[in-house]
Structures are given as structure tokens and as C-alpha cells.
Amino acid sequence: MIFGKAKILRSHGWQYIPDLYSVTLTEEFRGFPLLTETDDKQDLERAAKICPTKAITTEPLTLDMGRCLFCGECQKCAPRNIKFTNEHRLAATRREDLIVEAGQTAPKFDTSVVRPEIAKYFGKALQLREVSAGGDASIEMELGATGNVNFDFGRYGVGFTASPRHADGLVLTGPISANMAEALDICYNSIAEPKILVVCGSEAVSGGLYADSPAVDRKFLDKYHVDLWLPGAPTHPLCFIEGITKLRAKKK
Amino acid sequence: MKLYYITNNTASAVKIADIPVVDYTELYNDLAERMTNSRYHVAHYFATEHEMGLKFYLIILDDECGEVLISSFIPDYYTRGLASLTALHAQFHPFEREMYELYGIPFNNHPWLKPLRFSHDRRNRESTMDSYPFYQMEGDELHEVNVGPIHAGIIEPGAFRFICSGEQVLHLEIALGYQHRGVEGEIIRDDNKLRQTLIAESIAGDTAVGHATAYAELVEKLGEERIDEELKLERMIALELERIAMHIADTGALATDIGFQLYQVACEALRTVTINTTQAWCGNRFGKSMIRPFGTNHPLTQAKVDTIIKNITDVRRRYNELREDILQDNTLLARFEQCGLVPTEEMQRIGGVGMAARSSNLKRDIRATHPSGYYATELKHEPVLKSHCDVMSRLATRLDEVLQSADYVLNTLKGYKPTEKLRAPQYDAKLQADALSFSLIEGWRGEICHVALTDNEGRITKYKVKDPSVHNWLGLAIAVRSEGISDFPINNKSFNLSYCGHDL
Numbered sequence: 001m002i003f004g005k006a007k008i009l010r011s012h013g014w015q016y017i018p019d020l021y022s023v024t025l026t027e028e029f030r031g032f033p034l035l036t037e038t039d040d041k042q043d044l045e046r047a048a049k050i051c052p053t054k055a056i057t058t059e060p061l062t063l064d065m066g067r068c069l070f071c072g073e074c075q076k077c078a079p080r081n082i083k084f085t086n087e088h089r090l091a092a093t094r095r096e097d098l099i100v101e102a103g104q105t106a107p108k109f110d111t112s113v114v115r116p117e118i119a120k121y122f123g124k125a126l127q128l129r130e131v132s133a134g135g136d137a138s139i140e141m142e143l144g145a146t147g148n149v150n151f152d153f154g155r156y157g158v159g160f161t162a163s164p165r166h167a168d169g170l171v172l173t174g175p176i177s178a179n180m181a182e183a184l185d186i187c188y189n190s191i192a193e194p195k196i197l198v199v200c201g202s203e204a205v206s207g208g209l210y211a212d213s214p215a216v217d218r219k220f221l222d223k224y225h226v227d228l229w230l231p232g233a234p235t236h237p238l239c240f241i242e243g244i245t246k247l248r249a250k251k252k
Numbered sequence: 253m254k255l256y257y258i259t260n261n262t263a264s265a266v267k268i269a270d271i272p273v274v275d276y277t278e279l280y281n282d283l284a285e286r287m288t289n290s291r292y293h294v295a296h297y298f299a300t301e302h303e304m305g306l307k308f309y310l311i312i313l314d315d316e317c318g319e320v321l322i323s324s325f326i327p328d329y330y331t332r333g334l335a336s337l338t339a340l341h342a343q344f345h346p347f348e349r350e351m352y353e354l355y356g357i358p359f360n361n362h363p364w365l366k367p368l369r370f371s372h373d374r375r376n377r378e379s380t381m382d383s384y385p386f387y388q389m390e391g392d393e394l395h396e397v398n399v400g401p402i403h404a405g406i407i408e409p410g411a412f413r414f415i416c417s418g419e420q421v422l423h424l425e426i427a428l429g430y431q432h433r434g435v436e437g438e439i440i441r442d443d444n445k446l447r448q449t450l451i452a453e454s455i456a457g458d459t460a461v462g463h464a465t466a467y468a469e470l471v472e473k474l475g476e477e478r479i480d481e482e483l484k485l486e487r488m489i490a491l492e493l494e495r496i497a498m499h500i501a502d503t504g505a506l507a508t509d510i511g512f513q514l515y516q517v518a519c520e521a522l523r524t525v526t527i528n529t530t531q532a533w534c535g536n537r538f539g540k541s542m543i544r545p546f547g548t549n550h551p552l553t554q555a556k557v558d559t560i561i562k563n564i565t566d567v568r569r570r571y572n573e574l575r576e577d578i579l580q581d582n583t584l585l586a587r588f589e590q591c592g593l594v595p596t597e598e599m600q601r602i603g604g605v606g607m608a609a610r611s612s613n614l615k616r617d618i619r620a621t622h623p624s625g626y627y628a629t630e631l632k633h634e635p636v637l638k639s640h641c642d643v644m645s646r647l648a649t650r651l652d653e654v655l656q657s658a659d660y661v662l663n664t665l666k667g668y669k670p671t672e673k674l675r676a677p678q679y680d681a682k683l684q685a686d687a688l689s690f691s692l693i694e695g696w697r698g699e700i701c702h703v704a705l706t707d708n709e710g711r712i713t714k715y716k717v718k719d720p721s722v723h724n725w726l727g728l729a730i731a732v733r734s735e736g737i738s739d740f741p742i743n744n745k746s747f748n749l750s751y752c753g754h755d756l
């Protein structure tokens with residue numbers, strides 16, 4: 001028995017990623033999109049039409065990562081206009097910064113709107129309460145993965161906690177199903193101040209495919225200040241890690 | 253009178269006019285008898301608006317000869333309710349509850365006619381999540397434990413109410429609906445089939461490949477084109493990779509719940525290798541964007557085939573080391589064996605499906621009983637069955653299925669020379685008019701069944717989804733009866749059912 005375990009351990013080896021901030025994902029991964037205007041708009045119009053979440057505008061050309069599910073179909077329709085890179089660091093502090101414009105070369109992370117108390121109180125340790133309100137389980141699993149043996153975000157004092165009373169903030173996933181809206185509100189209000197609110201995944205950011213569904217109730221987001229917006233379907237663990245790290249970094 | 257239209261899972265869609273519209277009493281009498289035989293179980297049963305009020309469709313599977321039986325009926329306008337089939341066969345319970353919730357149809361003598369998911373379009377708006385009619389028991393020695401809707405972890409919401417005598421669970425009732433997003437309404441909002449595919453992927457994000465394949469096969473049965481054999485093969489690979497990843501995740505989750513860190517971290521690492529392989533193939537760790545109707549945007553290339561072979565060979569070897577050790581670990585076995593029993597007859601009675609059913613020695617596996625795609629043509633699948641019906645059986649099924657799926661992937665890809673020229677997806681294919689199409693896919697949890705109806709222009713006007721969890725949640729409630737309440741977590745993990753797949 002003990003030999004069996006030794007064998008497992010030997011095969012397991014070292015799994016943690018030493019530097020979480022310099023990882024480059026596979027070429028296939030669809031992250032930050034590069035947009036290019038062209039004189040003719042036919043391709044682009046087809047792309048905008050087929051986009052399932054209406055994330056693309058053609059005049060001027062923009063792509064809203066907060067709506068985008070990174071299905072890649074628009075790139076097939078309009079390869080001259082839209083090209084997804086494998087850049088996974090997509091976090092933004094303002095909702096409108098998720099809207100990518102033609103010619104933009106990198107995601108925008110505006111530190112000027114980050115509240116100074118975040119670094120002060122949560123710079124060393126940050127415990128979060130996750131609430132899924134219609135999340136499809138892939139995003140919940142990715143958040144779970146941030147603490148696993150590969151990413152081990154816990155090494156920087158960031159983790160998830162069971163009780164909102166122990167939490168410093170809330171991470172919301174899912175388009176906010178109406179049946180979950182009240183529980184979400186109660187949970188958020190059970191967290192003591194100061195606290196942060198992180199909206200994780202394109203479904204949570206914009207409602208995604210369910211933005212117009214009568215079964216969804218998004219009033220929660222009108223009521224409270226959001227500190228971090230994270231796109232993705234689901235958000236990649238490294239996107240979450242990068243966003244949280246920047247949010248709690250001391251301003252230079 | 254003919255009661256059923258008989259077809260199978262590889263035939264094309266059925267003309268609605270060909271489905272007999274029968275007398276409910278006759279159908280009821282037939283099912284009363286028929287469903288006592290374990291070769292049959294209900295795959296779907298739903299109602300839809302019709303000029304005469306409501307029209308009901310019923311789909312029964314015959315596991316022995318692979319037939320699919322479809323029937324329909326239109327109750328008389330003055331009908332004051334239907335005799336409940338659940339009263340005779342518990343497996344009908346979620347379907348009758350859903351129809352009662354949506355349309356107010358009473359099912360007479362239904363023993364448990366409670367709300368199913370509190371859909372936004374339910375008939376009775378007074379019935380809300382907060383007023384769920386939990387079962388109650390009186391007694392000085394009893395107490396209730398309420399868990400949820402928010403759980404102590406990064407998982408989806410649902411409410412569990414235990415009635416306990418001391419530490420012992422007498423009864424568990426599971427109230428769901430918190431995750432209801434209106435999937436079935438949104439999918440038919442317009443005719444954009446890319447959007448429909450993405451909704452299918454989001455039905456249960458941990459089964460993105462399974463549900464997207466169910467959508468794709470359903471639509472393809474309504475179309476005219478033949479599907480390339482190569483595409484079928486690549487879809488099989490995607491489905492088995494999803495199964496491998498999730499079974500490994502659950503092996504790790506079970507280890508976590510008994511504080512076994514070695515197995516936990518080993519599984520985390522192995523799952524990462526598996527889903528990163530999927531990501532290297534299609535760009536998404538959960539296989540979103542992989543499956544599209546009539547074609548694919550991600551045909552396998554030789555380089556990708558080599559990556560899959562290399563990674564899955566490694567995963568298989570390492571997982572097998574783990575498996576061998578698990579099967580000898582006395583402390584783990586002491587915890588998992590004889591815990592959370594769902595005997596075979598009980599599993600059959602409630603209509604259990606998938607790996608949970610196979611762990612109770614009930615042979616429910618669409619890949620073997622109603623195969624489609626590559627499973628129907630090339631792969632002769634033999635289901636893994638376990639006879640102890642406990643948590644350990646549910647783990648042991650996974651232990652064997654990971655190896656089995658890995659072998660399917662490796663044996664199929666060895667010597668496979670992809671042409672890399674698979675057709676692109678089609679989102680504007682003309683679909684058959686006035687038809688009913690269904691698909692059956694064995695996702696990693698079990699039987700996924702989608703059903704659609706088209707109008708006279710071939711537009712989908714009704715879409716019904718069934719995740720295997722709809723059948724199996726009751727299995728979890730039964731498993732924990734008479735167990736200590738502290739054994740709930742391992743039982744829950746041993747089923748790992750979907751909330752969003754149930755709530756839609």
C-alpha cells in the first residue's frame with residue numbers, strides 16, 4: 001500500500017506553476033480580440049448578425065468582451081476584421097473598458113478607479129464568497145481550480161470561504177436567475193464592510209445568452225458597485241488570478 | 253389500435269402526422285403493464301400548446317432491442333385531470349410534476365405533485381421558491397437540518413432539507429429551481445442556430461460536449477445531409493475526453509471529502525492535463541465551440557492527434573496507479589463501502605440512468621442500448637456494471653470507465669490519419685417541416701435527451717431538454733436515507749448531479 005502511494009507521488013511530481021503571471025496559453029485559446037476596420041463591411045455585418053449575444057457593432061467596429069462567449073464564429077465570418085489572440089488577461093475595472101475598439105492592442109485595466117482601501121485591507125489576505133446565480137458549472141469549476149495544485153492561488157493569501165461572515169468580498173457567476181436574486185442580495189449584505197464585488201464570466205457581466213430571458217433578474221448589479229469585471233465563458237483561472245492580483249496591488 | 257410509432261436513435265426525424273394520437277386510458281393501461289419490465293424506461297414526456305388545448309408526447313426506450321417508442325394524446329377539452337402514471341411507476345414523477353407546474357394539469361393520485369423548478373412561466377405565480385412545500389414529520393426526537401440554497405463551496409445552488417433522528421437521516425428532500433434561466437424558451441427565441449448551439453453548451457457547462465452533441469444530432473436528423481464518418485469519430489473522442497475529465501474530477505472530489513489529499517491533488521493534476529488537451533484542440537477547457545451542427549470549426553490535425561495520444565496515455569497510466577491504490581486502501585473502503593445504498597430495483601423504479609444506474613447494476617448506457625454516431629457504426633461498447641450499489645460502486649464505475657474511455661480514445665486515434673478537411677458547420681440548413689426530432693446521447697452523467705418539434709416551415713417551435721440529473725436527483729435522496737448526516741457529502745459527490753441541467 002505504501003508503495004502504491006509512493007508511486008502516485010513520484011508520477012505526480014511537481015505540479016504548481018511557479019510564475020502565474022508569465023504563462024502563455026495554447027495558440028488555440030481565444031482571448032483578447034484584435035480588431036481591424038476595412039472599407040467594405042459585408043463580412044463584418046455577417047459576423048455581427050450571427051453573433052449570439054450581439055457583442056459586435058460595425059459602425060464603428062467594436063467587440064464587447066463582456067457579452068462575448070469566445071465562440072470564435074465571428075472570426076470565421078470576418079477574418080480580416082477580427083482576430084482572437086491567446087491573451088487571457090482580460091480583467092477590467094470599469095464595465096465600458098471591456099468594449100474593444102478597432103486598433104486597440106491590449107485590454108484596458110484602469111487603476112485610477114480602484115479604491116485605495118482594497119490594497120490596504122486585502123493586500124495580504126483576501127477571502128471570497130462565491131455565489132452562483134444561474135452559472136452553468138463550468139465557471140464554478142474554473143474558480144475552484146484557482147486554488148488547485150496547479151494554480152495554487154492560495155500561496156498569495158487568496159481563497160474561497162464558506163460563510164459570507166468570513167468573507168471580504170463576493171464573486172458572482174451566472175446571469176442572475178430570478179429565483180436566486182434574493183439569496184444573492186442577502187449573501188452580499190451579510191458580508192461586512194469593507195468588501196469587494198467581482199463579476200465573473202460573460203454571463204454574469206452582461207447576462208450573455210440569457211440577457212433577455214424573463215427568468216433572469218439583474219437588478220442586483222444596478223444596486224451595488226462592482227470592483228472587477230472578468231469576461232469569459234468560462235473565465236480562465238489565470239484571468240481571474242491576474243485580475244484579482246492587479247486589483248489588490250499597491251499603487252506606485 | 254396502434255399505440256406507438258416505433259423508431260430508433262439513428263433514424264431521421266419523425267413526421268408528426270405519423271405519430272399515433274391515442275386514447276389516454278389505453279396508453280395508461282399499456283404503460284401500467286409495460287413499465288414493470290426493466291427493459292423499458294421513460295426518456296421524455298411533455299406537453300405542448302395545441303389548438304385543442306394541450307398535446308402530450310411520450311418517448312419510451314426499449315433497452316433490449318434499441319427501439320424508441322413514441323406516442324401522443326390530446327385530452328378532451330373537458331378532462332379534469334389525468335390518472336397519474338407516477339402512482340404506478342415512480343420514474344414518471346418529474347415529467348408529470350413539470351406539466352402540472354407549467355399548465356396546471358392535475359395528475360390524479362400523483363403521490364408527490366410538487367413544483368419541479370419554479371419556471372418563470374409556471375401556472376401558479378403564488379408558488380415561489382420560498383413556499384416550497386417541504387415534507388414534514390412530527391416527533392419530539394426529530395429535528396430538521398436545512399442546507400442551501402447557497403452551499404459551503406464553489407458550487408451551484410439548491411435547497412436540501414433533512415429530517416433527522418439524532419445523526420441519522422430519515423428523509424431528505426431536495427428543492428431545486430434556483431438555477432432556472434429559461435433555457436427552453438430562449439433556445440427558440442429566434443432561428444439563429446449558432447445561438448441555439450451555444451445555449452445547448454450552457455445547459456450544463458460541465459457537459460458542454462454532451463449537450464451540444466445532443467443538439468447537433470437532433471438538428472442533423474431534421475436535415476438532409478449525411479454526416480461524415482470522420483466527424484462522428486471526432487465527436488466520440490470529444491465525448492470520451494469529457495467523460496475522462498469529469499470522472500477524474502469526481503474521483504478527486506470524493507477523496508477531498510474524506511480528507512485524502514494525495515488522491516485529491518493527483519486527480520486535480522490529471523484533470524488539468526485532460527482539459528488542457530481539450531483546450532489545445534478547440535481553445536476551451538470544457539470543449540465549448542467543439543461541437544457544431546453538420547460540421548466543425550476544429551477538425552483534428554495530425555499534431556493534435558499526437559498531443560491527445562501523448563497526454564491521454566500519460567493520464568491513463570497515472571490514473572491506473574491511483575486506481576490500484578484506491579482499491580486496496582482500507583480506510584477509504586471502510587468509508588465508501590456499504591454507504592448510500594440504492595438497490596437495483598429501487599434504481600429501476602425511479603428511472604435512474606447513466607453511471608449512477610450502472611453502479612447499481614442497472615444496464616443503462618445509451619452507447620450500448622441506443623447508439624448513434626460512431627458508437628453505432630464502429631465501436632461496440634460494453635457498459636461497466638457494479639453490483640454493490642453504494643458510494644464505492646459509484647467510485648469503482650468511474651475508476652473503470654476512465655480506463656475504458658481512455659482506451660477508446662487511444663485505440664481509435666492510433667493509426668488515425670485525419671484529412672483535416674471536415675466541413676464547416678452550417679447554421680442555415682433547411683430543416684424538415686412538421687416533424688418531431690429527438691436525440692439520445694450518453695453524457696458522462698448519463699442519458700441526455702433533447703426533443704424538438706418543427707412547424708410547417710421547418711422552424712423549431714418547441715424544444716425540450718432532459719439532463720440525466722432529472723432522473724437521478726431522487727436517487728441521491730434515497731441513498732442517504734438511514735445514513736448518518738455526515739455521510740451526505742460523499743453521497744452527493746458520488747452522484748455529482750447538475751443543478752442547472754435540472755433547472756434549465
Ligand code: SF4
Nearest residue numbers: 051068069071072074
Ligand atoms: S466570438 Fe464573441 S463576438 Fe464573436 S460571434 Fe462568438 S460571441 Fe460573438
